[in-house]
Amino acid sequence: MKKRTLAAGALAATLLVSCSQSAQTEANSDAKTSATAEAAPAQNLSGVFEAYWEENSKLFPLEATAQGDNRYNDQLPNDQTQAFRQGLQQYYQKYLDQLQRFDRSTLSDNDKISYDIFQYDLQSKLEGLKLNTWMIPYQQFWGLPISMGQYGSGEGIQPFKTAEDYDNWLGRVRGFSVWADTAISNMRRGMRAGVVLPRPLVQKMIPQMNDLVVTDPTKSLFYGPINKFPAGMAEADKKRLTEAYKTAIMNELVPTYRRLGQFLQTEYLPKARPSTGIAAVPGGPEIYRYYVKSWTTTDKTPDEIYQTGLAEVKRIRTEMERVKNSVGFKGDLNAFFTYLKNDKKFMPYKTPEQVLSAFRAIQTKIDPNLKKMFGRTPKTPFEIRQTEAFRAASASAEYNQGSPDGSRPGIFYVPILDAKTFNTTSGMESLFLHEAIPGHHYQISLQQENESLPKFRRFAWYGAMGEGWALYTESLGKELGLYTDPYQYMGALGDEIHRAIRLVVDTGMHSRNMTREQAIKYMMDNEAISEQGATAEIERYMAIPGQALSYKTGALKIQELRRKYEQQLGTKFNISNFHDELLKDGVMPLAVLERKMDAWAAKQ
Structure with missing residues (x-):
């Protein structure tokens, strides 16, 4: 599996589990200042895409960090609130409305693919926001409490190269305690509604939270960046940051992880469900159909x-x-x-x-x-x-x-x-x-x-x-x-x-x-x-x-396409050309891929 910088998100399905999960891709984007892109005219399609991307980076700053856009490295929005979800709904709908002003038939081949992917993605995300999965904000595999450890250890995506980088992380730490309080509130709503995790998963989550509770800040995973100050950092900054990190660990991170662990142990575990599959929760079959589709x-x-x-x-x-x-x-x-x-x-x-x-x-x-x-x-x-x-x-x-x-x-x-x-x-x-x-x-x-x-x-x-x-x-x-x-x-x-x-x-x-x-x-x-x-x-x-x-679903589709074109094209089929065409435009929904590949085969 590709490295999921927990992460494995930026898909609608993952977005629902935790809107703040970091992106699936890491990249240094050549991000320009937000003002120019936000002013991009909606009358050209690339302007719509650019403006969408700018807003997305602000809404999901962990994803922006993962893509090398460091403008929001101090931010951690409280994506657990109803207001955040309503804002997302308006954001996706706004860009879907803008997209639908364009006549797809007049676009270039590449823009048609972009149009199809963009439309698919926005419709899928809007559909997902109707589900009650916000009552399960994280689990043992993905979620912000795990991502925080990955970003803040000094070994992950969050940069720790300058004093400003170190200060940025402290901003995220402050956002985490607010996030955790809202997540607990949402999980309590889930307990009343019967939308809860299976018991064996909760049993795995409790030690994950407790392992990040320390009595000595220097023994914390989050002290990692202090142990690896970059060469050339001013002694005054080192001293100031060392104290600030010790304070943040003991006053913010440890109490937050302790609160999450105690909540899971004393309140949530007794209400966790004995059933295995998501179908057992209210609206479960609908949730699963959505996840299968996405x-x-x-x-x-x-x-x-x-x-x-x-x-x-x-x-x-x-x-x-x-x-x-x-x-x-x-x-x-x-x-x-x-x-x-x-x-x-x-x-x-x-x-x-x-x-x-x-x-x-x-x-x-x-x-x-x-x-x-x-x-x-x-x-x-x-x-x-x-x-x-x-x-x-x-x-x-x-x-x-x-x-x-x-x-x-x-x-x-x-x-x-x-x-x-x-x-x-x-x-x-x-x-x-x-x-x-x-x-x-x-x-x-x-x-x-x-x-x-x-x-x-x-x-x-x-x-x-x-x-x-x-x-x-x-x-x-x-x-x-x-x-x-x-x-x-x-x-x-x-x-x-x-x-x-x-x-x-x-x-x-x-x-x-x-x-x-x-x-x-x-x-x-x-x-x-x-x-x-x-x-x-x-x-x-x-x-x-x-x-x-x-x-397996994706592999079977790619094998099916290869067999189809081998039969259709006979001696004109070239495996190298097939692979190059498959990869050149990036990942996309399988139906969009098949349309694109059929058009390629027709030109051979």
Whole structure:
């Protein structure tokens, strides 16, 4: 999954969980002063997009920070209020009304795509604001209490390069206590209405809050920036800021996290629901249909997606059986999973550097074939790094995008808790294709580097296409010269069946009364995963209904388009041109993508 700077937001669905979540993309936008863009004339379409983007940066300052626009780094709006939601409704409607003054048929091809995406996005966000999801402002996976730790540790997106940067963060700290009070009030409304989280998720949230309560400010996660003052900062500033941070930690942050933890423990947990799926809350089925639509960007029903999942699990299991038999393994598939997880011959590494070198070797191996499959490649530099120790225990491998100007590379992070137990059959080759090259690194970098796109597209994220593309690239392994080792191919099948299982368990829990325990068992029965791993996955899908459907839905659509054009175009089909066209305009809803690709095929 691409690095979600919790984050994983800037989509309508995420917006509803917490309007303040940081953006999915990190980029240094060449943001100009707000006055000029706000005065942009509505009579030209690019002026509408520019004015929209300016307002968006003010409304969602955490997103602005993530995109390298540092004008609002001291701000944290209270997005939990009814007034904020009403303001959003008016903001989205205003720009939808402006858009509809343009005659789409007179626009250029690129402007037609922008028109379609903009319209889709605004309509989706307006639809989402009608739901009662504001009563659940955060959970164990995403939300401002988690984002605050990521931004404020000194290791994340929030810049800490000057004294002004340090002062800016203190402004956000002051906004957080106000946010928390309103969030608690909204959760109390949810308790009265029955719109509450499942009990196992609340049990995970309580220690997350308590872990940020300290008695010594120097032991706080939020003291991190003070331990790493930039070279050359004036001694007077260092002294002043050290005291200010100690005060902010003990008088603002610690009391806020303590208040959140105590509220969850004493008031919210007793009212948390025993049910698993969102369908159990008032308006739940409607909420889930909305999430399915916004995460998959399709009109598919939960039942259609469930049936697709069952069919895909069956197909991939059949291929796994074939691989198991080809290596001469005598037991059943579950015994083979156990063998792959535990046999020492699949754990050949002694040091983290050996693991990283193995990933670098994959990059070297695919390089000659990449040139045949992609005509356009990103300028953004790329690096493979070990995940930092402070967060490795709870991290999965991820991609953290670079900046459009190339000053920060795209980074593929690999958590290595113990190199001696790092298992090669975990799908190292497919993981590299997905998270790194040509998956997230190619797609996100090419999108951010494309200055002909309006900013709302350069820094957009649609999981159905973005994660769908990354999963599709795993299927290119053989064409890129990988998967020659049956165990690596088995790892790739394991990665693929994991995404197919998601279609079954996500729709199963949220629309078919499947319990958390049944979902964990189904996952463990069909892939090589530990109970701890399966539990974390299933609880993630409970927390963010529908998000896990985006991967497989998007990949299946891209594979379907490729097959369609191979048949239509015959010898005129060129895989490199297909991939370049797919990526050149950034992520978009799948229906918009198909229209664009059909037009491309017609010109071939």
